[in-house]
Amino acid sequence: xxxxxxxxxxxxxxxxxxxxxxxxxxxxxxxxxxxxxxxxxxxxxxxxxxxxxxxxxxxxxxxxxxxxxxxxxxxxxxxxxxxxxxxxxxxxxxxxxxxxxxxxxxxxxxxxxxxxxxxxxxxxxxxxxxxxxxxxxxxxxxxxxxxxxxxxxxxxxxxxxxxxxxxxxxxxxxxxxxxxxxxxxxxxxxxxxxxxxxxxxxxxxxxxxxxxxxxxxxxxxxxxxxxxxxxxxxxxxxxxxxxxxxxxxxxxxxxxxxxxxxxxxxxxxxxxxxxxxxxxxxxxxxxxxxxxxxxxxxxxxxxxxxxxxxxxxxxxxxxxxxxxxxxxxxxxxxxxxxxxxxxxxxxxxxxxxxxxxxxxxxxxxxxxxxxxxxxxxxxxxxxxxxxxxxxxxxxxxxxxxxxxxxxxxxxxxxxxxxxxxxxxxxxxxxxxxxxxxxxxxxxxxxxxxxxx
Numbered sequence: 001x002x003x004x005x006x007x008x009x010x011x012x013x014x015x016x017x018x019x020x021x022x023x024x025x026x027x028x029x030x031x032x033x034x035x036x037x038x039x040x041x042x043x044x045x046x047x048x049x050x051x052x053x054x055x056x057x058x059x060x061x062x063x064x065x066x067x068x069x070x071x072x073x074x075x076x077x078x079x080x081x082x083x084x085x086x087x088x089x090x091x092x093x094x095x096x097x098x099x100x101x102x103x104x105x106x107x108x109x110x111x112x113x114x115x116x117x118x119x120x121x122x123x124x125x126x127x128x129x130x131x132x133x134x135x136x137x138x139x140x141x142x143x144x145x146x147x148x149x150x151x152x153x154x155x156x157x158x159x160x161x162x163x164x165x166x167x168x169x170x171x172x173x174x175x176x177x178x179x180x181x182x183x184x185x186x187x188x189x190x191x192x193x194x195x196x197x198x199x200x201x202x203x204x205x206x207x208x209x210x211x212x213x214x215x216x217x218x219x220x221x222x223x224x225x226x227x228x229x230x231x232x233x234x235x236x237x238x239x240x241x242x243x244x245x246x247x248x249x250x251x252x253x254x255x256x257x258x259x260x261x262x263x264x265x266x267x268x269x270x271x272x273x274x275x276x277x278x279x280x281x282x283x284x285x286x287x288x289x290x291x292x293x294x295x296x297x298x299x300x301x302x303x304x305x306x307x308x309x310x311x312x313x314x315x316x317x318x319x320x321x322x323x324x325x326x327x328x329x330x331x332x333x334x335x336x337x338x339x340x341x342x343x344x345x346x347x348x349x350x351x352x353x354x355x356x357x358x359x360x361x362x363x364x365x366x367x368x369x370x371x372x373x374x375x376x377x378x379x380x381x382x383x384x385x386x387x388x389x390x391x392x393x394x395x396x397x398x399x400x401x402x403x404x405x406x407x408x409x410x411x412x413x414x415x416x417x418x419x420x421x422x423x424x425x426x427x428x429x430x431x432x433x434x435x436x437x438x439x440x441x442x443x444x445x446x447x448x449x450x451x452x
Contacts, residue, residue, distance in 0.1 A: 003028055003075065004168030008225045011171055012070050015062065022055035022073025022118060029075035029120050033169040041140035042160040042169060044080050044090060046121040054118045070228060070238060072116025077170035079161050080122040081129065082106045083205035091207045092125040094138045095316060095323045106205025108174060108216060108233055115232045120170050123160030127325045129176060129209045130309065130332065132184045132398035133384060134159030137325050144189055144378045146424055152378040155185030161219050162189040172220035172229060178213045178305065180402025183414035186219050187373035187426025193219045193414045194226035195405065196436050201233045210308040213406045223413065223443040230436065241437055243444035247281035252366035257292040258401050263376045269425035270372045273417035273450055280449035287364050291356045292404055298349045302334035307343050310335025327391060354408055368442060373414040373426030374398050401428060411436045413443040417450050
């Protein structure tokens with residue numbers, strides 16, 4: 001299957017020289033999105049008619065030798081947070097199922113359409129994006145491709161986004177990342193996921209979780225795929241950055257918190273990944289970052305997520321709480337008790353915290369960090385469904401490392417670092433606010449080192 005194994009660059013080359021057509025790729029995606037074992041839990045809406053119409057239009061333009069952008073004619077999925085004209089934005093919830101359809105496309109969708117993408121449909125997610133596990137009691141939970149027999153979580157909140165790519169329902173997916181929602185499912189499902197600096201991609205027409213922390217990024221098969229999609233979404237030049245050199249590059253490996261609680265599989269894969277990056281010429285420096293140990297206390301009242309989610313949900317939750325996932329509603333309600341002074345304290349704490357982390361890395365002469373994306377492999381769905389306590393503790397564990405970068409207002413890549421056939425494990429490369437292009441260039445080099 002082309003979509004289940006090829007990068008955007010490979011698909012673009014096959015389209016350009018006539019080895020395939022957009023209609024053929026689209027039919028492959030639609031077949032998987034309607035007949036595979038995970039189809040019903042992966043997509044909330046499949047745009048069969050408009051996808052075929054878009055594909056045919058692109059094929060006609062290509063046949064007429066009209067110059068086309070690199071994404072033209074390639075099937076892409078979008079998370080059920082992005083407004084599309086004529087579609088209801090449900091955010092994975094029953095609460096919004098009877099809402100008025102959007103009257104215009106979000107800017108993300110506008111950018112994808114302008115680039116010629118074939119939007120296959122809207123992917124399932126954790127309700128209102130408020131969990132890193134990917135469970136959805138309303139529409140089902142797509143099973144992780146690594147171990148379908150056991151039935152393991154895909155990670156969240158962009159759960160359907162990840163499975164749409166692993167199962168060939170789309171060549172890449174657009175998700176969101178407020179505390180790891182693109183990187184966690186990428187890590188657990190063996191994909192590459194990119195969390196850009198929060199303000200890099202416009203959130204206009206995107207249902208919010210936290211206006212402070214929300215960011216929009218791709219889940220795909222390679223760093224180059226993520227770079228292409230990021231350039232389209234951010235409005236930058238559509239060009240792959242040249243790989244940076246690892247030779248002599250100093251990369252920090254934070255010891256505080258990030259390496260705690262690793263299971264044996266993640267520990268072994270991360271250690272092997274670090275060895276490969278070192279063999280590629282980089283100098284890895286272990287450092288203490290005590291600020292990481294302080295973040296749980298800073299967010300003890302619920303943090304930006306609870307405060308800003310409550311601001312959006314307050315009136316809806318008061319009248320329709322019975323329709324919410326109880327595990328989502330209880331966390332949103334934490335924001336009800338936060339005071340304006342708590343929120344202002346949080347803003348001040350964040351500024352000091354960011355400055356502290358930056359000083360730690362500057363002292364080590366590093367501007368990039370390396371850590372496991374998540375500390376454990378994907379756990380079974382059934383055990384998490386059965387226990388609120390286990391659900392809560394596992395959710396916090398999954399979100400822990402990615403959340404450091406959201407609070408830092410940085411950018412990050414999760415790259416697969418496991419051996420083929422083993423449980424998927426993600427290696428996270430992260431940097432400061434606004435360093436997205438430099439991070440993607442370094443990510444290309446790290447990806448090459450990991451593949452050796």
